[in-house]
Amino acid sequence: MPTPARLHVAHALHGVFGEGERVPDIWDRDLGEDAHLAQALLGHCLRRWGRLQAWVKPNLKDPSRGVPLGTQVALAMGLAQLAWLPGVSDHAAVNESVLLAADRELGFPPHKGLVNALLRRAAKDRAALAAQLEALPASLDRSPAVEQALRMALAPHGAADQLEALWARLQQPPRPAFRVLKGESPEGLVPDLEVPSALRMAEGGSFPRPWLESGAGMVQDRTSQALLAYAWNRPVARILDACAAPGGKTTALARRHPGAEITALEAHPRRAARLRLTLQQREVEAEVIQADAAEWLERTEEAFDLILVDAPCSGSGTLQKHPEWPWLAHDELPRLTGLQRRLLTAAADRLAPRGLLIYAVCSWLPEEAEAHREWLAEARPDLRPATVWPAGLGVESGTAPTARFQPHPLRWEGEGFQAFALTWG
Template sequence: MALNIRAAAAKCIFAVIDKGRSLSDELPLQISKIDPKDKALLQECCYGVLRVLPELEYEVRSLMDKPLVGKQRVAHFLLLVGLYQLKYMRIPDHACVAETVAACPALKCNHLKGLVNAILRNFLRKKANEDNSTLPDAIKYNHPGWFIKKLQIGYPNDWERILAANQIKPPMWIRVNRQHHNIKEYLALLIEAGINFSNVDDKSGAILLTKAVDVYKLPGFELGHVSIQDGAAQQAAVLLNCQPNDNVLDCCAAPGGKTCHILELTPDIGKMTAIDIEENRLIRVQENLTRLNLTAEVITADAAKQDWWNGEKFDRILLDAPCSGTGVIRRHPDIKWLRKATDIDILTKLQQEILKNCWSLLKPNGTLLYATCSILPEENSQQIQAFINQTADAELIQINQNQSIGWQILSGENNMDGFYYALIKKKNHSS
């Protein structure tokens, strides 16, 4: 028998918030327990609750005398699911309340049915009189306070816009495999298939669809003619600008979108090596290569070490550095609650270590593209400025006329994810 959808959502959010599991790991487990036709509803409940978590937590606190703890804790997350539906979904109020109450037995909290029912009904009564103008920023903007402070310091004119962009459902960008079609040809195929698009990025040729579609409806998807990849991520292969016969390293490569894009744009490079520290994530890299009929040497390796390296230096290195992921919150709202302020110092030290190690693998006159899906200056412009200051043979190549140290794409800018790029050339001192 399929699990009640609200119960599945409560279990999923409980695992993320209290157990520290990622949504992308936990959601598939819960999807496997429900009726397949309810998948979209479960996803909406989980993503939605995580987007507006502080606001919902505030509502629950104001409606209860004491919090649910211990074995009853999972019912707290059921209440969040119920409140999210009442506030943000078009399901009739009576159906939301009834279905949420009906989820109690599946969570082994049958005795709390009356409480869940009363809290949701009380919320409906008080909803009309709500005044949110005096709430703390963390509740008003639905982001952790430490993150809001960092944005206010880093982007005094843009912080509110960034927070608002994080709360919007992400659009669907696609990448055309140039080995099969040029952009113009593929746009014609989209029109023929009745799939609307709203933008084509000038630099990369990334196509923004007007609304998301099933991937198998995209012309030639199963044949490797097109892939799903955000417009910001598609800048990497273009900026790296690989040439025929180049020896190329994609460092921290999983899930392999950028690896494949480089090979699509420059099929006659000498060799592509893709490394990642997590062996299970490299399965995705291999799957992507196989679907697109591309070849790379895929190695499980720690990018901060050289025990995997055969001694041949690289002409081009893409370092997609481990980062806070703060630029992709709209795709992964659990990042807001899994990431802690103390993580940033740890990450910047790891980035320094990997950057230094990768630099030693680069040939003179070679180029390294440093990339993150972060919007925090500590991980991006400040990190690169420090590296340039400390590295005599490093020359920063300007890639954005409005920014002196790399290119920071802010969350939601041109409908893209938040991303950072810096292109660095290794000077040849002998010439």
């Protein structure tokens, strides 16, 4: 039987390519120290899936014939280990992949011999294999949806000719960022010079798992932290986090505005239960309501001094964090943009005079942010831009603060976000 780490990777790949599913956040939770191998292997397979399959095809007896998914997975995992994981022995890379091919659930037993032969041949010169794979066009690893997302990320900054540079940057695994919740930061973390609330791992530092498990800190992408480092000096007594799970932004809002009453909405029962537990563990006082945010906003008569709508979106800005994104179906944009506009309209109606509304999506697509901003400017002329972020985080030239949050994707390390801020009265 293959090792647990490789079984987890194979299941994740089958979920992506067989079922069109995202890789669950907790897919490697029970692997212990083997999680490092699993994470590296899955990352290489997802980031280089197109090239791995392109290498296999001409090495088949009949390249025109289709290859079962179980065989594709076994070969991709074996090739990735041979090419990019020097700590894995030839024997382990080949033998474990053959065992996967023989698995009736995850493999295709008739192709055991094929997998064994191709990988043994590749193992004879691992450096040459890596060079062959890297020499294949990077575009093989990009779907049309990715091409569109990259173009849209660069267009507002006049950098359309930098697509390959952006893609290369996104192929590097993301570096985590952290936020202190109580006490001092642990040894091995250093301040982020661009984002005052954020901490990064020092060179050679280890992941601060005990500190995180103690509840003294949390992982939060530096883009999210920069988004919530808005400049706002008006009184904030009532806050609404309209799409609150998993709780990172709710936690940050509570720290920004101690003493404010916070209402956190989450539609899904399990996510709402997890949100309550997370906020309780972090000692954040908030009323968690399990409800569809748009429906709740449309029926409530309450008004809020600060509303955050971190809306459901395509997730195109999370390409670096979610390398499976290129291989998923992306046919829900009309539904998502309709939901976003409904949420934004309902939230604007519940904003108190002189309050602050922040709308954000982790997407680079203009349909999910800029189009809504332009539409709302006509539909609600009483709302006006609130310049709450430093100039460098927007798309405008100059040094004046900005009401549009859209960091340059090549100059900014972190997830791709678009946001805008509004006020009235």
